[in-house]
Amino acid sequence: MKVNQFISDDDEINIRKELEVARSLPAICYTSQEFFSLEEKYVFQKNWLCVGRESQIPNNGDYFTIDILSDPLVIVRGKDNVIRALSRVCKHRWMELVAGKGNTSSFKCPYHEWMYDLAGKLKAAPSMDIEKFDKSKCNLPSLRVEIWQGFIFVNYDDQAISLDQSLSGLNKKLEGYQLSEMISVDPIVYESDWNWKVMVENASEVYHLGLHKNTLISSLPTKSSIIEDNDGPYSFYRIPNKDREPLLTSFTPPNTLNKDQLSEFVLCNVFPHHIMIINPDQMTWIQILPRSATSHTLLFHLCFHPSAFRDKAFFQKEKQSKWFLQQIHDEDIFACQSVQKGLFSRYALPTSFSYLEKSIWQFHNWVLDQFKQVG
Numbered sequence: 001m002k003v004n005q006f007i008s009d010d011d012e013i014n015i016r017k018e019l020e021v022a023r024s025l026p027a028i029c030y031t032s033q034e035f036f037s038l039e040e041k042y043v044f045q046k047n048w049l050c051v052g053r054e055s056q057i058p059n060n061g062d063y064f065t066i067d068i069l070s071d072p073l074v075i076v077r078g079k080d081n082v083i084r085a086l087s088r089v090c091k092h093r094w095m096e097l098v099a100g101k102g103n104t105s106s107f108k109c110p111y112h113e114w115m116y117d118l119a120g121k122l123k124a125a126p127s128m129d130i131e132k133f134d135k136s137k138c139n140l141p142s143l144r145v146e147i148w149q150g151f152i153f154v155n156y157d158d159q160a161i162s163l164d165q166s167l168s169g170l171n172k173k174l175e176g177y178q179l180s181e182m183i184s185v186d187p188i189v190y191e192s193d194w195n196w197k198v199m200v201e202n203a204s205e206v207y208h209l210g211l212h213k214n215t216l217i218s219s220l221p222t223k224s225s226i227i228e229d230n231d232g233p234y235s236f237y238r239i240p241n242k243d244r245e246p247l248l249t250s251f252t253p254p255n256t257l258n259k260d261q262l263s264e265f266v267l268c269n270v271f272p273h274h275i276m277i278i279n280p281d282q283m284t285w286i287q288i289l290p291r292s293a294t295s296h297t298l299l300f301h302l303c304f305h306p307s308a309f310r311d312k313a314f315f316q317k318e319k320q321s322k323w324f325l326q327q328i329h330d331e332d333i334f335a336c337q338s339v340q341k342g343l344f345s346r347y348a349l350p351t352s353f354s355y356l357e358k359s360i361w362q363f364h365n366w367v368l369d370q371f372k373q374v375g
Ligand code: FES
Pocket: 090, 091, 092, 093, 094, 095, 109, 110, 111, 112, 113, 114
């Protein structure tokens, strides 16, 4: 299966055009399981994928599990304080070693009790012939890990350029927000029956604010949004408040933010699918875990600065923020499900973009790059 069976030469020319005359990816890229398999190989096995926040595993021995496509992983902070991403499939007969989250000093398989240390090294294999059995060949495979702004990213590709290096331009734009310090709370989880890119695109623009007219009664003049040129695998979308008035906040924002940052919120995507909605006092991190061409698990993680947890009304405010997110997402579910149905239509042709969808145009060009880099 080759990518030009899905994206023709003409499609490519149109995606590469300047925003005003460009066209989107073809609809089949959102519906085909074969195209999804290509994405698995060229997008998800080559790029940095966010699995969680450092703050989820603060102590040595803390771990949580996550499935990336068909790979069950465990993310663990070792006794040496290093965070590792290990396969959690036992090297004996493939049972999952561990589930959920917790704290441990080793991973012992429930099936035949092979035991691994927190770096994935096989330490014990009962009743195996020690003469003929080479324990050193049975360590758990590990992925590359990089911490960026407090997020834990993993990469299957040993050759991939460092995430921090590829995001040096974005790092400058995020200065002052102190994202590394933020702590995430339990997420809101949805099993979602639409393509992962439909979700990325929904969360990448404020062109669709009319959809939320009953929930987002906002003074934000979204038409004056600024979508910056990018110099790496990201988009950065600034939505300033009316007359640059400071935004209303639930908690005190960090004193490192400048006047512009205090009067705007930001939609920021790290491609392929790491999304942050950044307000002066809090951040919503949207985690998308693709499962098939037409499904993914979607998690909304609210993240707060440590000082917010000292606010007496924290739990009430957190509850309120979660409720508000759910109301907005209910409206987005309605749109995304309908878009997915529309994408199966024979009349769903590549579309044109508004200037308020520049972030999607940047994303489509990046997706195309992933296939073109490998020829
Ligand atoms: S499957 Fe894990 S010890 Fe047998």
